[in-house]
Structures are given as C-alpha cells and as structure tokens.
Amino acid sequence: MSNKNSNFDVVVIGAGAGGLCAAARLAHNGYRVLVLEALEVIGGRASTRTVDGFLCNTGALVIELDGAVADTYRDLGLELKLYEPHRSSTVLRVGGHDVNITEGAAGWVRNIAPVILRSLTNLRPSLRPLPGQSLKVWLNKFTRRPWIHGLMNNVVGAMFAASTEDAPADVILHYFSKGTSFKKIGMPVGGTIEVWKPLVDVIKKSGGEVWLGSKANRLNFSEDGLVNGVIVENGGDLIEVSTSLLVSNIGPLATVALADVVDLPEGYGRSVREASNPAAIITVHFASPRPLASFPCLAIFSQSRRMVYAANFSAPELQRAPAGWHLYCGASVPRPARGEFDVELEKRLLLEDIREQFPGFDQSMVVAIDVTAHEWPAQRAITGYDLPPTTPIKNLWNVGDGVKPWGGAGTAACAETAKLIVDEICRRFPLGVQ
Ligand SMILES: Cc1cc2nc3c(=O)[nH]c(=O)nc-3n(C[C@H](O)[C@H](O)[C@H](O)COP(=O)(O)OP(=O)(O)OC[C@H]3O[C@@H](n4cnc5c(N)ncnc54)[C@H](O)[C@@H]3O)c2cc1C
Numbered sequence: 001m002s003n004k005n006s007n008f009d010v011v012v013i014g015a016g017a018g019g020l021c022a023a024a025r026l027a028h029n030g031y032r033v034l035v036l037e038a039l040e041v042i043g044g045r046a047s048t049r050t051v052d053g054f055l056c057n058t059g060a061l062v063i064e065l066d067g068a069v070a071d072t073y074r075d076l077g078l079e080l081k082l083y084e085p086h087r088s089s090t091v092l093r094v095g096g097h098d099v100n101i102t103e104g105a106a107g108w109v110r111n112i113a114p115v116i117l118r119s120l121t122n123l124r125p126s127l128r129p130l131p132g133q134s135l136k137v138w139l140n141k142f143t144r145r146p147w148i149h150g151l152m153n154n155v156v157g158a159m160f161a162a163s164t165e166d167a168p169a170d171v172i173l174h175y176f177s178k179g180t181s182f183k184k185i186g187m188p189v190g191g192t193i194e195v196w197k198p199l200v201d202v203i204k205k206s207g208g209e210v211w212l213g214s215k216a217n218r219l220n221f222s223e224d225g226l227v228n229g230v231i232v233e234n235g236g237d238l239i240e241v242s243t244s245l246l247v248s249n250i251g252p253l254a255t256v257a258l259a260d261v262v263d264l265p266e267g268y269g270r271s272v273r274e275a276s277n278p279a280a281i282i283t284v285h286f287a288s289p290r291p292l293a294s295f296p297c298l299a300i301f302s303q304s305r306r307m308v309y310a311a312n313f314s315a316p317e318l319q320r321a322p323a324g325w326h327l328y329c330g331a332s333v334p335r336p337a338r339g340e341f342d343v344e345l346e347k348r349l350l351l352e353d354i355r356e357q358f359p360g361f362d363q364s365m366v367v368a369i370d371v372t373a374h375e376w377p378a379q380r381a382i383t384g385y386d387l388p389p390t391t392p393i394k395n396l397w398n399v400g401d402g403v404k405p406w407g408g409a410g411t412a413a414c415a416e417t418a419k420l421i422v423d424e425i426c427r428r429f430p431l432g433v434q
Contacts, residue, residue: 018400048191082186
C-alpha cells in the first residue's frame with residue numbers, strides 16, 4: 001500500500017449531487033478538497049451515459065430552477081443554464097387529455113390546494129395527519145375514490161419514488177404546501193451530468209482534486225475515535241489518504257460499512273442499518289423517428305398500472321438524440337416500492353403503460369431499461385425517514401440522499417444537505433485549525 005501525504009483539508013467520498021455540492025462549497029470557502037469517486041464518471045444517480053448515440057440519464061431527469069442546486073450555483077457565482085420548455089413544463093394526463101398543471105386554472109389548483117388543505121388541518125386538528133400516518137390512510141378520511149388515490153400514488157411516486165402507503169402524510173403535505181415541489185423545472189442540455197461539471201471546475205480551481213475510478217475501501221480511525229484516513233482502491237493499487245475531515249456521499253449505510261465495528265460508537269452501525277429502507281424506480285428510455293408525444297417536458301399520469309411519469313427529451317436544444325430522433329423516458333415505482341419485487345413483472349407492466357400512453361411505441365426503439373434498486377436505489381430513504389447528516393463521529397458527515405431534510409426530494413434536497421454540513425464545518429473547523 002502506498003501512502004499519500006495528501007495535504008487535503010477534507011476528503012469527500014462520492015461525486016454525486018450532494019458530494020459535489022459539498023466539495024464545491026468547501027472549495028469556495030478555501031478548503032482544499034479531495035473527491036473520491038468509484039466510477040469513471042461524476043454525477044452518481046444524476047449522471048448521463050451514451051447508449052447508441054442517445055444520452056440517457058442514470059436518474060435525475062429535471063432540475064428545480066428555484067431549489068438548492070440553483071442556490072449552490074448562485075452562492076458559487078455560477079450561472080445555472082437549463083433548457084426551459086417555453087410552454088407548460090408539466091402536464092397531467094387524464095383520460096387521454098393533457099392538462100397543463102404549471103400554468104392556468106389547473107396550475108393554480110396545484111399550487112393553492114395543498115395550502116388550503118394545510119390551513120384546514122390547522123383549523124381542524126382532527127383532520128391533521130397523525131405522526132407517521134401514511135398518505136393513503138390519511139386520504140381515506142377525505143375520499144376513497146380510486147382515481148384520486150391513483151393520482152396521488154403517481155404524484156408521490158414521481159416526486160419521492162414511494163407509494164401513498166409508504167409516504168408519511170404530514171411530510172407530503174408540508175412538501176406541497178411549503179416546498180418548491182418541482183413547480184419550476186428545467187432540463188440540462190447534454191444530460192444531467194452537465195449540471196455537476198462546473199462544480200468540479202470550482203473544486204480544481206481551488207487546488208482540489210477529483211479522483212475518478214477511486215473507490216474508498218476503508219476508513220481509518222485515531223485512538224480518540226475520529227476518522228483520520230481513507231484507504232482508496234485505485235487502478236488495482238491501495239492508497240492511504242490522511243484527512244482530518246470526512247464527508248460521505250455514499251449514504252449512511254455504505255459509510256458505516258467502511259468502518260470496523262470496533263471503531264464505531266456503540267450501537268451506531270445497528271441504528272443506521274435499522275433506519276435504512278431503500279426504494280426503487282424503473283426507467284425505460286425509448287426513441288422514435290416520429291414524435292410520440294406532444295407534452296413539452298414532463299407528464300404525470302392520473303391512472304396507470306405502474307408508470308408514474310414520463311419525460312420528453314425530443315427538443316433539439318437538449319442535444320439528447322441523434323438528428324431526426326425523438327427520445328422519451330417513462331418511469332415507474334414498483335410494488336412494493338421498498339424491499340423485494342418481481343423485476344420482470346414490473347418491467348412488463350411499465351412497458352404496457354408506455355405502449356398505451358404512447359401510440360406508436362411498438363415501432364419505436366427501446367434504448368435502455370434501468371432498474372434503480374437495492375445497492376443503487378432510487379432513494380436510500382423515503383422522505384421523512386432520512387437520518388441526520390451529522391454522525392456521532394465528530395469529523396464525519398453524510399450528505400445527499402439518505403440524510404435529506406424532512407420533506408425534501410431529489411437533487412435539491414441533496415444540495416441542501418451539502419449547504420448544512422459545509423456551514424457547520426466552516427463554523428466548527430475554520431481553516432487552519434482542523
Ligand atoms: C430514475 C430516477 C429519477 C430521478 N429523477 C429526479 C429528477 O428528475 N430530479 C431530481 O432532482 N432528482 C431526481 N432523482 C433523485 C436524484 O437523482 C437523487 O436523489 C440524487 O442524484 C442522489 O444524489 P446523492 O447526493 O445521494 O449521490 P449519489 O447519486 O448516490 O452518488 C454517490 C456517488 O458515490 C459513488 N460511490 C459509491 N460508493 C463509493 C465508494 N466506496 N468510494 C467512492 N465513491 C463511491 C457512486 O459511484 C456515486 O457516484 C431521480 C432518481 C432516480 C433514480
């Protein structure tokens with residue numbers, strides 16, 4: 001094993017949304033940062049890969065224009081350039097019709113209804129969701145109509161990769177009445193990976209480094225219980241990198257797995273394992289020489305077997321498909337959303353939904369089918385069940401999915417965790433006194 005006297009102030013494990021936002025913020029504050037990424041590419045579950053000339057996302061399809069990713073860009077003095085479809089960005093497909101829910105009357109209902117509902121629950125506490133009560137059980141107080149339950153199931157699936165049976169009602173109500181809740185969205189030109197590249201530039205400009213193909217294998221601890229180094233596997237070699245501050249973007253569960261049990265505070269590993277309950281999403285990217293849909297950006301389905309939403313990447317400005325081709329992506333949340341499910345059955349049900357909602361699908365080309373589950377989950381924790389970013393180890397923090405703020409979703413929530421922990425690091429470990 002070689003020993004790298006790295007002189008980095010902070011090591012960040014994982015170049016996903018949370019890790020890169022944290023690393024770039026730290027670099028902006030003068031910290032010299034090393035980012036370790038196991039894959040040969042940045043972005044994690046918000047990255048992009050090329051399949052037969054089509055740019056397919058590994059996860060995140062759209063980015064909130066007013067969420068914490070945009071805040072990160074603003075704080076770093078960067079400009080977030082996203083393609084914003086000039087017509088409505090999100091439609092709700094009801095009975096074969098697309099209703100614009102970004103603007104107009106339906107947009108108003110989408111924005112105001114949760115606020116009214118929340119005010120009602122404030123006036124009539126008996127209507128308030130009980131702590132931990134599922135959205136399904138709470139909705140039953142108001143209605144049992146299957147189409148409302150089906151619609152809510154798809155909305156919750158689209159935002160949280162969960163079903164109304166898994167999602168806690170109080171968290172969802174908070175999200176829709178208070179949060180940005182994907183009302184203003186844009187699509188990254190050239191794929192979601194492009195969002196993170198300027199952050200890598202910020203890290204490198206401040207003397208930091210991003211090591212691709214570098215997997216953190218183990219954490220080393222000092223006698224006083226602090227992390228003091230990381231063993232990194234890089235091109236078949238093992239390298240020991242010393243550090244006094246460690247930020248992990250690989251989720252609390254994978255992070256504790258890097259430590260020997262004896263190095264962790266008693267009971268911590270077990271509590272993390274008990275709290276971890278990842279959820280899944282299946283996506284199908286498909287392409288056709290002729291247009292298969294007219295919605296401009298996202299469609300949510302009021303009723304379906306499994307498909308919760310679909311995205312249209314056909315706009316030539318997005319540069320996702322070879323000339324003359326139209327690229328789409330349909331996404332489903334399997335049942336159950338957490339735990340084991342029948343992968344082949346779930347793929348088939350999603351394809352049946354796509355066939356039904358996209359006439360002409362049978363003449364199109366399936367570019368990629370991705371099952372985001374298990375070790376590479378859609379969500380490490382359903383919102384409301386995340387762990388805190390801080391750990392009982394004073395110089396170790398988690399960022400990203402798995403430690404999202406209460407009621408947070410998507411890359412914006414991951415970026416928010418990065419801001420929280422960077423603020424704490426700057427306050428508790430100012431430069432020069434680590
Ligand atoms: C299908 C799908 C659609 C989605 N759609 C949207 C959307 O439209 N908008 C939105 O905002 N969000 C969306 N999300 C959610 C969003 O993509 C994720 O919440 C977010 O990308 C998770 O980021 P993260 O910070 O947790 O990092 P991750 O993406 O989990 O990245 C972690 C990184 O760590 C690396 N790593 C793992 N282990 C090691 C190790 N030992 N050493 C070094 N590196 C390691 C991994 O390779 C990975 O690159 C979607 C997710 C899915 C799955």
